[in-house]
Amino acid sequence: MKYSKYILGLSFLLAISTSVFSQTKENKKKAEIKARLKQHISYLASDELEGRQTGSQGEMKSAKYIAEQFKNNGLKLLGKDGLQEFTMVQFRIADESTRFLTIGPNPSVPPVERELHSEFYPLSLTVDYDSVEAEVIDVGYGIVAEKLDKNEYQGLEVEGKIAVMRLGFFGMEDNPHSELANYSDINTKVMTAIEHGAVGVIFIKNNIEDKNPSGKLSRSVKPSNIPVFFFNTEKPLPIGFKAKMVSKVVSPTAIGHNVVAFKNNHRKKTVIICAHHDHIGYNEYENSRYRGPSAIHNGADDNASGVSAMIELSKQLQKWGLRKNNYLFIAFSGEELGLLGSKYFAHNPLIPLDEINYVINIDMLGRVDSTKKTLTINGVGTSTTWEKIISKIENDTSILKVATTESGLGPSDHASFYLENIPVLHFFSGQHRDYHTPDDDEYKINYDGMYESIEILKEIVCRVGCKKLKFQKTKDASPGRTRFKVTLGVMPDYSFSGKGMRIDGITEGKPASEAGLLRNDVVIKMGDFEVNDMMGYMSALGKFNSGDTTDVVVKRGDKEITVQVTF
Secondary structure, rough: OOHHHHHHHHHHHHHHHHHHHHHHHHHHHHHHHHHHHHHHHHHHHOHHHHHEEOOOHHHHHHHHHHHHHHHHHOOOOOOOOOOOEEEEEEEEEEEOOOOOEEEEEOOOOOOOOOOEEEOOEEEEOOOOEEEEEEEEEEEOOOEEEHOOOOOOOOOOOOOOOOEEEEOOOOOOOOOOOOOOHHHHHHHHHHHHOOOOOOOOEEEEOOOOOOOEEEOOOOOOOOOOOOEEEEOOOOOOOOOEEEEEEOOOEOOOOEEEEEEEEOOOOOOOOEEEEEOOOOOOOOOOOOOOOOOOOOOOOOOHHHHHHHHHHHHHHHHHHHHOOOOEEEEEEEEOOOHHHHHHHHHHHHHOOOOHHHHHHHEEHHHHHHOOOOOOEEEEEEEEHHHHHHHHHOOOOOOOOOEEEEOOOOOOOOOOOOOHOOOOOOOOEEEOOOEEEEEOOOOOOHHHHOOHHHHHHHHHHHHHHHHHHHOOOOOOOOOOOOOOOOOOOOOOOEEEOOOOOOOOOOEEEOOOHHHHHOOOOOOOOOOEEEEEEOOOOHHHHHHHHHHOOOOOOOEEEEEEOOOOEEEEEEE
C-alpha cells in the first residue's frame, strides 16, 4: 500500500515536472521569437532609415537588411541579389524656363513676359517639355453640354489657337448647383478644347473671389498634349494678341526595390508570404495625418511589424516540416504610393503567376489592442477553403480573437494578386491614432499580440498544406468609402499610361458588371464626358447621380464598344 502511494506520488511529481518543463520551454521559445521581432523592428523603424520612403537611401538600407535576413534563413535570393527594381515618378515641377508671354499685333512693341508663380503657373494637365506660339481666342467658360443645348465653341474657329477660358460656369454665383457644374471642371474643359483643335489653354478668373486652382503638379496625373496654364487675372487677354507658352516640366524618377527570396521544394505550387517594407519618410508625398513640422515617420507598425513577422516566418519554415509547397517571400516597396511594387511584380513576376496557390499579406501586425485582443483577417471570401480552415483554428480567445472580412480588395498589396484571380489573406492588427504619424514607434509594439498572430498564421498555412485553393471573387470588393455619389464598381489600373482608364478588376453585382464590362476594358467616355486618364474618370464619375443611366464607351482590344450603365 505504501509502495503504491509512493509510485502515485512519484508519477504526480513527474507529471508536474514535465508540464513545468514544457511550459518553460514554450516560454523560452516565445521570448526568443519576441526578441528577434524586436531586433528587426528596432532597426527598420530607426531614425537611421529615415522612414523608408520609396526610392530613398533608407529604403535601400531596408531592402538590403531584409535580403540579408532571407539569405541567413536559407532562402535563395531572386532578382539581382534579392532585389527587383522598378521606376517611379518622384514629383513634377515647373522648370525655371517655363514662360508665358503676350505678343501684340505691332511687331515693334516687344512681348510682355509674365512672372512665373506670381502672375501665372502651369496646371497638372500641362504637357511636359513643349512650347507653342499662337493667336489667343476667348471661348467664354469653354463649356460644351449637348443635353443642356450649350456650346460655347459654336461659331468659333479654335483650330491651331490658344483657348482662353474662365473658371467655373455662367451664373455660378446665383446657382452653384446648376447642371452646368457637371461640365465646368478643369479636366473636362481641357479635353473639350483639345477636341476643338486648341494648341494651348489659359484659364483666367471669373471674379476676384474665385479660388485659384492648385499650382502643385500632381505626379499621378497623366499630362495632356498641350500647355495648360492659369493666368492670375480677371481680365481677358487683349483681342488680336498672340501668346507664347513654354511648358518645361521636370519629372525626376527614383528606383524602388522589392526584395524577393525563394524556398524551392520542387513542388508545382508556390505560396507567397509578403509585407511592404516602405513607409512615408518625411511625408514627402503628403500622405501623413500629422500637420506639424517636418519629422521622420518611422512606421514601426506600418509596416516594420509585418516585415519582421515575415522574416521570422522564413526562419521557422524548416521547423514546420512543410515541403509540399514552394514558398516565395516578398518585401514590397511603393505600397504607400499606390501598391507600386506589388503591381509591378504582378506584371513582371519572377515566377509564373499560375504557379501561385495563394498569397498571405501581412500589413500592420504590431498593435493588437490589449483590450479588444482582435486580429482581423481580410480576404476570407477569396476562396471557399479559407472559412473552413479558419473555423478550425485552436487558439485561446481570451488571448486573441479572430475577426474576418470577405473582400479581396483593399489598400494593401494583396489586392494586386486578387486582381490576378489568386486567393489572398490580409493579416491586420487594427487601426490606431499613430497611423501615418511620426508617433508610430517601436516602443508601442505589442509583441505578445504579434507572437499570437504569427502562430495563427502558421496554423492556417499548416492546415491548408498542399491543397490547391479555388479562387472566387468577393461580392463587395470596393475598398473604403467613396467620395462620389455613385460607383461604377471597378478597380482602376493605376499603372496604365495610355489614354483612358483601364479596368483592373470588377465587383460582382455593381453597374460595370451588370453592363457587361470586362477586365482590361479601357473606359474612354462616360456620357458626354471624355475620359483621358484617371483624373478624367473621377471627374466624369462625379457628374452622375444614383439612378442615372448613361452610355459608356470602352476600348476592348482594337474595337470601341458602347454599353449602357445604370448607377
